[in-house]
Amino acid sequence: MSTRLLPIYLEEHPTDSFRRQLAELQLLGGRSIDWLEPVQIGRAPGIDADAVIVPDMSGVAYRSLAEFQALTLPILVVTSEFGTVSMWDWEIRDYLRRRGVETVAPTSLQEFHDVCRALGVKTRLASGRMLAYQDNLGAGKQPDIFKRFYWWEDECVQDLQRTFGVTVEHRSYKELVARADSIPEQRVEDELQRVSAGVPMDHALVRRARMEALRLKLALDDELDETPGVIAAGINCLNESATARTTPCLAWNLLFEERGLIWGCEADLTSMITQYITWESLRTPAIMTNLYPFLMGDAALKHEKIPYFPTVDEPQNHILTAHCGFVGVIPQSWATEWTLRPRVLEIVDPLAHMIDGRIPEGDLTVVKITSTMDSFVVTPAVLTNYEQYENSDCLNGAVLRVEDGYRFEEHLASHHAVLAVGDIQRRLDVIGPVLGLQMVRI
CATH class of the missing domain: 3.40.50 (Rossmann fold)
Incomplete structure (x- = not known):
């Protein structure tokens, strides 16, 4: 448009x-x-x-x-x-x-193009649709954690509609999986043959796991074909992991590469809208991940099943980022390294999988929309290196350095944050007014 x-x-x-x-x-x-x-x-x-x-x-x-x-x-x-x-x-x-x-x-000419794209984003949001696949938040694998999140609340859906005009449609994850299971075997086989040459896969990822991953992708393909105007989609894939024999990571990668669809791990609507605005306006990679500030100490270490944080100067200003065993769902076209691997988290099915990918080291920007939907919290950071922990839930995580870790932790909008490649603070400042968003630095 x-x-x-x-x-x-x-x-x-x-x-x-x-x-x-x-x-x-x-x-x-x-x-x-x-x-x-x-x-x-x-x-x-x-x-x-x-x-x-x-x-x-x-x-x-x-x-x-x-x-x-x-x-x-x-x-x-x-x-x-x-x-x-x-x-x-x-x-x-x-x-x-x-x-x-x-x-x-x-x-700059880049800023002129940024503003024009942001204006187009504003128009598309007003007629766009976001899909969230979930059934029962209170009966999943980790309801004590998941029932705390704002993106599950009706108020969040209403705020997104009121602020941006975007429609959020909740659909059944169980029905999506049933649709995937009904896809003919030959169609799944054809899809496997089509993507295998271009998608690096760990040899430990067995054939059945690959087929299950592509069944889900094809079911989502069909749903998107039937539903106009979808700009993003997400699945409550961890809390309701018993619903499926797979995870949607490969599907999100392929659907982004083939359709430009923004994805939402755990059906996080606020991460989806942040990624969509950032990517579509600025054309800089923007992935979602979990934040584990070194300041969190044992609470973060226990959750990731790791014995210690890396040794660094000024540990109070460092953050480990990881999601489902690796950095997060990173599309192939954004990655410096990329391999599809077997699952890491015990919470998901043994046939599930995850993306082991990396984005470039160096400057990046941590960004996330606030619950009021009128501002982004923005933090300049540096991705200094990657850390690996054997036999843990963090086989490959990214280490970030920020200017003031205490202030960062105090003013975070969520444990989910979007990492945008490059220092894009000024570019966000420029597009903010046309989107009705303030940029608040932390």
């Missing part, structure tokens, strides 16, 4: 400089932007668009305050031929800001 931008001019008629700059922006924007017919600023209210864009400023802006205040859409100021705001327009932006008119002004 293209982003619809409405160019506005301030004078009574378009000037030559307006026409020149608009032509430059149309070249820079590429095919992802649907440029509407330009209008004078006073005629912009009421026109259906994702945002208005001002390609050319002048002193007329000071005398058009009422017209700017009447605009209800995000206002982009992109007044240089490089896809950025012009330095000469800082004064006008400050004038408008101090009188209640906020504008979005990219400082």
Whole structure:
């Protein structure tokens, strides 16, 4: 879906400089932007668009305050031929800001593209759908843990609908597995032959385990074919692990690579929306995992069945991240290393599997939406190395370093967090206003 931008001019008629700059922006924007017919600023209210864009400023802006205040859409100021705001327009932006008119002004061509993608994300969310497969949260393998999570609450579903317009549809995990079991053996065999060459699999992952994994993937394929507008899907795969002989990890990998579907481990709706917004707006890998700050001590060590944290300087500022035995569900196209392996956690069926993957070491950003749905908590971090513990629930985990571990732990939104590759703090700041989100650094 293209982003619809409405160019506005301030004078009574378009000037030559307006026409020149608009032509430059149309070249820079590429095919992802649907440029509407330009209008004078006073005629912009009421026109259906994702945002208005001002390609050319002048002193007329000071005398058009009422017209700017009447605009209800995000206002982009992109007044240089490089896809950025012009330095000469800082004064006008400050004038408008101090009188209640906020504008979005990219400082690089990348930021211009980020904002345009974010506007498209906002539009898609309003008509999008998220699927959550679950049956009985209170009767699973670990109900004492899972019944604490906000993403299971009706309030969370209502907040997502109210804030973004996205529809959350709960479906039966048992019915999905029954559908998978009914898929003809030959179809599963054909799928195994199709994917085997491109999906590295541990030799210890037996044939039946591979077939069960692909049965579930094909059942999800069929459900997605029947359901328009699905942007993300998740399964309560741990707490209700007795429902299936497999886990959805391979399915999520293949469905992302083939369809662009965002996944949600444990059907975590808040992780799904965070991943979707981050990936679709910024096109930087964004995976979900569990956070185990070294400050948590024995509580974290016991849960992961590991004897100690790695030896590091300033242990209070370090976090071990792991999920289901490895770092988390990482799509192949995002990974520096990737292998499908047999299950690690005893809670899942012996035929289950997990992805052993890595994302690049170096700068990354820890990000997660808050329960109020109006902000992301954002933390710059560095992925320093990977740690392996034999005979544990952390066969390969990632170690992160943050600036202030105490503040980090105190202000976390959840034990589930999204790791986005690169330092994307500024990029998140730029897209926040068009999505109605604040970026709160911790």
